Amino acid sequence: MVVNSPAQIAQESADDYNDNENGLITGATLKRWKDDWLNERPDGITGKLVIIQVTEGPGGAEYIAPDDKHVFTYLIDNSRWVETRSNGVIYTRSMVPSGATMDALLQEFDIDPHNDMIVIAMGTGGYFQAMVRGRAWYAFRYWGVKAENLAMLDGGNSWLNGNGLEPADFAAAASAAPGTGVASVKTLEDDNTAMQATLQDLLAVLPDSDTNVLDDGVFIWDARGTDQYSAGEDDGTGVPVADYMTTFQNNGSRQGHPNGTLQLNFTNMLLPAEGYRYRDKAELEAYLNGETINGEEFVDGTYQPVGVGNAYQEGDTIYTFCETTYRAMITGAASAVILGKPTRFYDGAMVEWNSLSYLLDWNGNYILPIDSPWRTDVVSFFRPADDPSKVEPRQIDDAYADNTNAIILADKAYKTGSSPSDDSSSGGGGALPPNPCGG
Numbered sequence: 001m002v003v004n005s006p007a008q009i010a011q012e013s014a015d016d017y018n019d020n021e022n023g024l025i026t027g028a029t030l031k032r033w034k035d036d037w038l039n040e041r042p043d044g045i046t047g048k049l050v051i052i053q054v055t056e057g058p059g060g061a062e063y064i065a066p067d068d069k070h071v072f073t074y075l076i077d078n079s080r081w082v083e084t085r086s087n088g089v090i091y092t093r094s095m096v097p098s099g100a101t102m103d104a105l106l107q108e109f110d111i112d113p114h115n116d117m118i119v120i121a122m123g124t125g126g127y128f129q130a131m132v133r134g135r136a137w138y139a140f141r142y143w144g145v146k147a148e149n150l151a152m153l154d155g156g157n158s159w160l161n162g163n164g165l166e167p168a169d170f171a172a173a174a175s176a177a178p179g180t181g182v183a184s185v186k187t188l189e190d191d192n193t194a195m196q197a198t199l200q201d202l203l204a205v206l207p208d209s210d211t212n213v214l215d216d217g218v219f220i221w222d223a224r225g226t227d228q229y230s231a232g233e234d235d236g237t238g239v240p241v242a243d244y245m246t247t248f249q250n251n252g253s254r255q256g257h258p259n260g261t262l263q264l265n266f267t268n269m270l271l272p273a274e275g276y277r278y279r280d281k282a283e284l285e286a287y288l289n290g291e292t293i294n295g296e297e298f299v300d301g302t303y304q305p306v307g308v309g310n311a312y313q314e315g316d317t318i319y320t321f322c323e324t325t326y327r328a329m330i331t332g333a334a335s336a337v338i339l340g341k342p343t344r345f346y347d348g349a350m351v352e353w354n355s356l357s358y359l360l361d362w363n364g365n366y367i368l369p370i371d372s373p374w375r376t377d378v379v380s381f382f383r384p385a386d387d388p389s390k391v392e393p394r395q396i397d398d399a400y401a402d403n404t405n406a407i408i409l410a411d412k413a414y415k416t417g418s419s420p421s422d423d424s425s426s427g428g429g430g431a432l433p434p435n436p437c438g439g
Helices: 027-035 097-110 127-142 201-203 279-286 329-340 347-355 406-416
Strands: 021-027 049-053 072-075 083-086 092-093 117-121 148-155 216-224 255-256 317-321 342-345 380-384
Touching: 083 406, 092 347, 097 406, 117 127, 127 148, 127 329, 148 329, 201 216, 201 317, 201 342, 201 347, 216 329, 279 329, 317 329, 329 342, 329 380, 342 347
Parallel strands: 021 148, 049 072, 049 117, 117 148, 216 317, 317 342
Antiparallel strands: 083 092, 255 380
16 A cells, blocks of 8 residues: 655646646547547556536536447436544544445446546536535545546536537436446555545644744645635625624534634636636636735735735645535645645534534533543634524534544555444435535
């Protein structure tokens, strides 16, 4: 097993996305492949072209047309890319799927992660669809699929129809799942679990105060809006939110952000008028440099722009999150797949972080005891809920756990064959949280 670091997992895009053979690809590249797969497939790929759409496209562009011989198109929706799991302290919704879940998916759709080229497409273009596309990419990459075997298709189907693809490149129906696969993530030799930053990992890199530290080797990116980052102190225009409780999600105990976090909304990565494709690489790089693009830039805990040169520092590892690390899949893919920056996803995200508090829930119980080592309220800027009756009880596993790495440890054990079933961290299927991505 080869254990890779975030720097080793990252891949940098060509300046022109048309030149990419993996990572982020364009409709023109996909058309060249699908029209003559055996002759045009990327070097080193000997298997099928497997296109996964996370939603059906609009009428006339429902599915990228398969030939069901060398090119297959499957609909695999958002519920398959997340799972409720415990990190040892708390059960959290929408975590990376377990090994057994991934194996079931590989076998249902007969995906060979060693030899196939896996392309993940939005179907209907949209912010949420781009998030789910990112969750699918993350699941494959986390479990060890090599970068050379994996790509995300840039843009939604209706926009691609005329931007690299043609009407004849679409079909009304997807391929039927054959259910004949035999592959397992256990055979993938890369351990990419470092893509996931655990609660413990994030706690270890936070500064003592809510300041933008430039020389600590980390860059913590909140992909939510300024309204949530500020807990309603700033709606993004310098004006307070009338009712700060409207910035809360999932009946949380508090709102705010971890110390030292900078904020830039995930929406700035994509161009809705162009099929929700990614902005050009140079613009994404400019954002990380602290520059202003289209009136938006990174801000710090004062809600002011950090300024050119005061955002990402060369060599930093990026930690990105949102409420449930759906929105952060868009920011993290920009940094890890396009810009080639070492990137880790805090998968537990703010739905987990804001839960780990010495604050009351609607049953009159403190979510964590005052002496739990895993309280995050002590290293955060936050505003508590204005009434405990609005705070849903959380499923605490062990408030005094030795670590918060149960998911990572279970997944490593599954890959090496030392885990007999899926893992003890699983707590159910991939039900989407009530509000995964916010407004």
